[in-house]
Amino acid sequence: MSTLSTQDLVVLTQNDGIAVITIQNPPVNALSPGVPEGIANAIARIRDDASVRAAILIGANNRFIAGADIREFGKIAAAGGKRDSIGLNEVLHTIENCGKPVIAAIDGHALGGGLETAMACHYRIAASTAHVGQPECKLGLIPGAGGTQRLPRLTGLAKAAELCAFGDPVNAATAFELGIVDRVLAPGEDLLAGAIAFARETALALPLVRTRDKDAKLAEKPDFTALREAAAKRSRNLNAAQRAIDAVEAAGVMPFDEGLAYEQKLFMDCLYSDQSKALIHIFFGEREVAKVPGIDKTTPSFTIQNAAVIGAGTMGGGIAMCFANAGIPVRVKEASEQALERGMAAIRKNYANSVSKGRFSQETMDKRLALITPQLGYDGFDQADIVIEAVFEGMELKKEVFRELDAIAKPGAILASNTSTLSIDEIASATSRPESVIGTHFFSPANVMKLLEVVRGASTSLAAINTCMQLGKKLGKVSVLAGNCFGFIGNRMFGPYRREAQFLVEEGASVAAVDRALYDFGMAMGPLATGDLAGLDVGWRIRKEIAHLQKPGVRQPIAEDKLCEMGRFGQKTGAGWYVYDAQRKASVDPQVEAWVREWTTEVPKREIGEEEIVDRCLYALVNEGARILEEGFALRSVDIDIVYVNGYGFPAYRGGPMEYADLVGLDKVYARIKEFEGQHGELWTPAPLLVKLAEEGSTFGAYSKRASR
Ligand code: 3H9
Numbered sequence: 216m217s218t219l220s221t222q223d224l225v226v227l228t229q230n231d232g233i234a235v236i237t238i239q240n241p242p243v244n245a246l247s248p249g250v251p252e253g254i255a256n257a258i259a260r261i262r263d264d265a266s267v268r269a270a271i272l273i274g275a276n277n278r279f280i281a282g283a284d285i286r287e288f289g290k291i292a293a294a295g296g297k298r299d300s301i302g303l304n305e306v307l308h309t310i311e312n313c314g315k316p317v318i319a320a321i322d323g324h325a326l327g328g329g330l331e332t333a334m335a336c337h338y339r340i341a342a343s344t345a346h347v348g349q350p351e352c353k354l355g356l357i358p359g360a361g362g363t364q365r366l367p368r369l370t371g372l373a374k375a376a377e378l379c380a381f382g383d384p385v386n387a388a389t390a391f392e393l394g395i396v397d398r399v400l401a402p403g404e405d406l407l408a409g410a411i412a413f414a415r416e417t418a419l420a421l422p423l424v425r426t427r428d429k430d431a432k433l434a435e436k437p438d439f440t441a442l443r444e445a446a447a448k449r450s451r452n453l454n455a456a457q458r459a460i461d462a463v464e465a466a467g468v469m470p471f472d473e474g475l476a477y478e479q480k481l482f483m484d485c486l487y488s489d490q491s492k493a494l495i496h497i498f499f500g501e502r503e504v505a506k507v508p509g510i511d512k513t514t515p516s517f518t519i520q521n522a523a524v525i526g527a528g529t530m531g532g533g534i535a536m537c538f539a540n541a542g543i544p545v546r547v548k549e550a551s552e553q554a555l556e557r558g559m560a561a562i563r564k565n566y567a568n569s570v571s572k573g574r575f576s577q578e579t580m581d582k583r584l585a586l587i588t589p590q591l592g593y594d595g596f597d598q599a600d601i602v603i604e605a606v607f608e609g610m611e612l613k614k615e616v617f618r619e620l621d622a623i624a625k626p627g628a629i630l631a632s633n634t635s636t637l638s639i640d641e642i643a644s645a646t647s648r649p650e651s652v653i654g655t656h657f658f659s660p661a662n663v664m665k666l667l668e669v670v671r672g673a674s675t676s677l678a679a680i681n682t683c684m685q686l687g688k689k690l691g692k693v694s695v696l697a698g699n700c701f702g703f704i705g706n707r708m709f710g711p712y713r714r715e716a717q718f719l720v721e722e723g724a725s726v727a728a729v730d731r732a733l734y735d736f737g738m739a740m741g742p743l744a745t746g747d748l749a750g751l752d753v754g755w756r757i758r759k760e761i762a763h764l765q766k767p768g769v770r771q772p773i774a775e776d777k778l779c780e781m782g783r784f785g786q787k788t789g790a791g792w793y794v795y796d797a798q799r800k801a802s803v804d805p806q807v808e809a810w811v812r813e814w815t816t817e818v819p820k821r822e823i824g825e826e827e828i829v830d831r832c833l834y835a836l837v838n839e840g841a842r843i844l845e846e847g848f849a850l851r852s853v854d855i856d857i858v859y860v861n862g863y864g865f866p867a868y869r870g871g872p873m874e875y876a877d878l879v880g881l882d883k884v885y886a887r888i889k890e891f892e893g894q895h896g897e898l899w900t901p902a903p904l905l906v907k908l909a910e911e912g913s914t915f916g917a918y919s920k921r922a923s924r
Contacts (some may be wrong), residue, residue, distance in 0.1 A: 236261075237275050272318070314416065493869055524545060525598050538586070597623055653680065665862075668862070693861050
């Protein structure tokens with residue numbers, strides 16, 4: 216094999232008339248500046264070299280191309296569309312007009328611009344483990360280098376619209392069925408050797424056809440209205456999903472180059488949008504939260520080979536399922552035979568539900584159930600690498616459990632509490648090994664929700680933190696590290712958010728109006744309906760526990776305590792803010808608003824608009840978030856955003872509460888909070904950090920970057 220030319224990012228070699236272009240831009244071979252130029256340069260050489268008959272485009276390290284370099288988008292948007300690199304469309308034009316067959320050899324991922332590059336090649340062959348997709352809508356974008364025009368020419372319009380609007384990648388076998396790839400290698404077959412053989416045996420024997428010229432599959436026109444509705448249902452309020460369908464629809468009616476220009480216009484509109492900024496913030500944020508100062512590759516961590524959970528209630532059962540789903544054997548202890556059987560019955564029902572919905576097989580269910588050992592005593596707890604306590608939220612009970620665990624657990628085992636509010640340090644004080652005590656706060660339903668809040672106490676060791684952060688990943692969660700303050704990150708902020716929702720009802724807004732305004736903003740559920748789902752009694756119990764900390768004379772909402780006194784705990788009792796039928800379908804209960812009026816005669820009633828509802832609830836979140844950030848209980852503002860997007864149903868396309876405030880402008884947020892302070896008093900005192908950043912014209916994001924340097 217002789218080397219024709221070498222560049223850092225793109226290497227060109229030749230093997231007996233077949234050129235091989237290798238992208239080597241670790242870690243994921245993104246199309247960073249220099250890569251498109253390298254490909255274009257290589258193609259120009261191949262075109263001009265009479266000894267080369269065909270070319271293979273492949274990625275180093277068993278990865279094709281993960282798409283455009285996402286870090287470049289912010290710069291391009293800020294520079295009004297100017298790029299540091301040549302446009303990808305130009306490069307793809309060079310590939311398809313090379314005059315010699317170019318074959319994309321795909322392993323790992325061909326995503327976004329990666330798949331677009333592959334589709335501009337004349338053929339695509341894939342390793343059996345490869346995945347391909349157009350995930351741009353998950354970044355608030357649409358494909359911007361012909362994806363919406365070439366993909367329908369391979370798959371037909373309906374499937375292309377679905378792939379571009381939903382953004383989910385497909386595996387090699389599906390890609391072959393859909394017509395995206397021309398051949399899938401057998402497992403274990405060498406990709407480069409397979410591609411070279413394909414070039415010699417097939418590509419060189421057939422006439423060259425560019426994807427842009429394949430119009431046959433465009434004839435069948437799907438119901439685009441139905442596709443738009445499906446996309447709106449799946450990704451509520453996400454503009455990019457709708458624009459992706461517009462661009463695919465255009466492929467069916469416009470000549471290729473016109474369609475490409477239309478796609479480019481829609482892509483640029485999306486690139487300038489707040490939705491795209493927010494989703495890109497979340498993409499990098501989900502990776503950033505794994506980085507904890509003081510923890511690196513040399514920090515010890517333990518492998519969790521077996522686990523134990525105390526409590527088989529909603530949380531304990533859900534946590535046990537998380538372990539079983541990840542293949543980790545887990546013991547579950549309860550205090551009574553009935554509670555244990557109730558807990559196991561709930562687990563079995565949950566798994567059976569998944570089997571009946573086709574999510575996994577009966578065999579998988581049986582394997583998972585076999586990993587869960589229900590028991591009344593502590594047998595085997597001395598072997599567990601981690602024990603997670605998930606008993607009722609009461610300090611005395613928790614301390615008693617930890618005292619017992621201290622006597623039983625093996626040295627070095629992690630002793631974790633699933634508390635959602637209580638002090639990890641106080642819990643740890645019941646043991647002789649506070650360095651092993653940590654909070655692992657799961658979110659309900661624990662086997663579904665993606666967030667794991669890892670809470671460090673004053674003495675928690677870096678090894679325990681490292682282990683739990685990695686355990687989260689193994690359980691399929693996003694782990695975020697929080698400091699030990701009341702409610703940690705998530706629930707500390709949720710308190711003021713839900714407080715305002717209740718105040719709004721007490722001031723005259725209807726229950727449905729409050730929930731509707733926040734739902735329309737993009738929250739998965741309104742704050743009052745969320746209370747009903749989680750159980751109003753949970754907050755009621757906590758409020759009783761901390762009643763002595765309440766500052767006298769400061770207004771507190773009373774409606775939920777009163778509802779709880781009436782036995783209205785929410786969905787589980789059939790009534791809370793709403794009433795529920797046997798299928799747990801909610802209906803408005805007009806009686807609730809009448810009661811609230813009676814309970815709060817001293818609060819003046821008025822008409823309250825949607826904007827005020829949204830601002831009151833969201834800025835209460837932001838103001839508390841600013842305090843948490845300044846006090847160091849969150850490492851960065853993006854950690855708070857990731858908590859809210861993954862644990863509290865905050866819309867990712869708004870970026871999380873702190874990014875939302877940054878996008879609105881902290882000066883505006885501050886002014887509104889001052890207004891609320893004037894109207895409602897000291898609960899609205901602006902957080903000092905917010906005041907400072909608003910006056911400097913800065914953002915939470917910039918503050919976090921400065922602080923982490
Ligand atoms: C696009 O292509 C638009 C075009 O249509 C138009 C062009 C004109 N760029 O996820 P990991 C980083 S839009 C920059 O942990 P994994 C990531 O931040 C793009 N950086 O690995 C992380 O950095 P760090 C469409 C990227 O093995 C490191 O790489 N493409 C990019 O679990 C490792 O990432 C996508 O949306 C990127 N494109 O998963 C694909 N991708 O170590 C986005 C990753 O500093 N990427 N990084 O934290 C992915 O989905 C996953 O990264 C992938 C690998 C599945 C590829």
